[in-house]
Amino acid sequence: MTPMVSTDPQRTLDGAAQVAVIGLTQVTEAVQAVHRAIAAIPFSMLGPLPGARGTAFTHDTIADGVYDAVRIVTRGVGEGARRIIRALPAEYLPDPEAPAPWQGQAISALNGAFGDRLAEHGSALTLGMTFVHHGRALPLDAAAWAAAHPQATGKVAVFVHGLCCNESVWDLHRAHHDGQNYAERLSREGGFTPLFVRYNSGLGIADNGATLSQLLDGLMEVYPRRIQHLVLIGHSMGGLVARSALAQAMDDDAAWLKPTRHLFCLGAPHLGAPLEGWAWHAARLLDRLPFTAPFGGWLKARSVGIKQLRHGHLRLTDGVNENLDTVFGSAAGPCPRPANVRLGFIGSSLGANPDALIARWFGDGLVRLASAHAALIGEADRASFSGLHHLQLSNDRRVCDQLIAWLRA
Incomplete structure (x- = not known):
């Protein structure tokens, strides 16, 4: 069985920094996708005009470069923060013998929302049973x-x-x-x-x-x-x-x-649970428009544990061949x-x-x-x-x- 999330404050802080980097990177990607979708509207209208395609290409190239730079800086700052955390002396860290109650509650909430992804990334915040x-x-x-x-x-x-x-x-x-x-x-x-x-x-x-x-x-x-x-x-x-x-x-x-x-x-x-069914319909609705689709992607990032509450799936054979993002499920x-x-x-x-x-x-x-x-x-x-x-x-x-x-x- 996977051990419970470490009580070592350095590992916990390191895991939090890793999650923050992943989250900020995904926010950047969503903003980029919305930017592209909105910019495509006037460029598609101006398409027949001379030079419009070149202008659109220049805009997209510069914008993509900016977003790439933001991602690079985010990852660099995150990696730097993680190295600093790993090097911190014990006296600068929270007392591992007296963790704040909110800390465990916050980690449990994070695991409920995105626990499958935390496990995939090998995050130190991943809970075991x-x-x-x-x-x-x-x-x-x-x-x-x-x-x-x-x-x-x-x-x-x-x-x-x-x-x-x-x-x-x-x-x-x-x-x-x-x-x-x-x-x-x-x-x-x-x-x-x-x-x-x-x-x-x-x-x-x-x-x-x-x-x-x-x-x-x-x-x-x-x-x-x-x-x-x-x-x-x-x-x-x-x-x-x-x-x-x-x-x-x-x-x-x-x-x-x-x-x-x-x-x-x-x-x-x-x-x-009806709320999970409503979340599925909301994600499908957001997917219909290019400038709301990134937010639909955020909604679909909820954990598989949440998605299986849609029908109360609790056997390994329940919904085994179903993609619960694309179909409502059985x-x-x-x-x-x-x-x-x-x-x-x-x-x-x-x-x-x-x-x-x-x-x-x-x-x-x-x-x-x-x-x-x-x-x-x-x-x-x-x-x-x-x-x-x-x-x-x-x-x-x-x-x-x-x-x-x-x-x-």
Whole structure:
């Protein structure tokens, strides 16, 4: 498994400089493309006039040279900045033992938006999938786990966050949960040991599902006690990743399936997320005009993880021959689940009236109730709540009451 992004501040700053150079270079290319498209309009109108073609050629040559120079300077400054960063003494760097909370959140958001591209470029900001303990990666080492969880129980709850988030999402909205979170209540009221996963949510959902299955297999080997009861709780995309892990674990007859009893999906877009569909239509619309096409290119640069939310693709065979930039794509295929695992799907709607037009059309703001409940999937426990937006599903008293009720049933 790929290690989590380095906590070495030099590598983190170096990765940030690399991303900045790539971003500025792409901005330059977009501006150049818009410039060319706009300039082509008067030149095409003046085309029949004597000397017009030569003037257009001269203009394009000079303009392209300027943009090339901007790119060269950007790359040069970026490389210089990266060399300076690598040479900085430790006293001038942030304390690696006390990283700012926003740093991890920003890196997770960046991975969600462009994580597949970060991985392609080998960026130091690329997240790997790992368990985290107090904000730090917890390697699959028995001694490390014994030290981190001296009071480990045989009941384990694994929390999988959603797109552009990290484990801190489970700690939001404590005011809606009497100052608590799900992990604390499940530990106190159910005897569960809570574990948190962090991952690159910009990668393909099925790819993350395969990695999660491997991670859970590793957990079985290093956890301080024999796991007797395993529960997966996924928020948003995390629910799809967990469902994908279950299906792939069945193919591999993975050891972690045996103690797994429940999978709870909170606001997971099993049937797709409308916002991603709208993004696809917007990109296609921008592509129609030469001076807006570069902005369509920016929109299409969103990660494959985001694009797969359009239909809830979570199997390696889903959309395998489809270019999700050029075609809207097909619905996700069937995804098996083990007979011993009970599914629980929770959705929510904006406003107090779940039958109102805004609630039915926008759901929790990102996922419609029908998609979160996914009646087509078959047997599952289902619950819905009104007045909760998408992120509030990650920490709400009523939602936690429902989870505990299902666990006790």
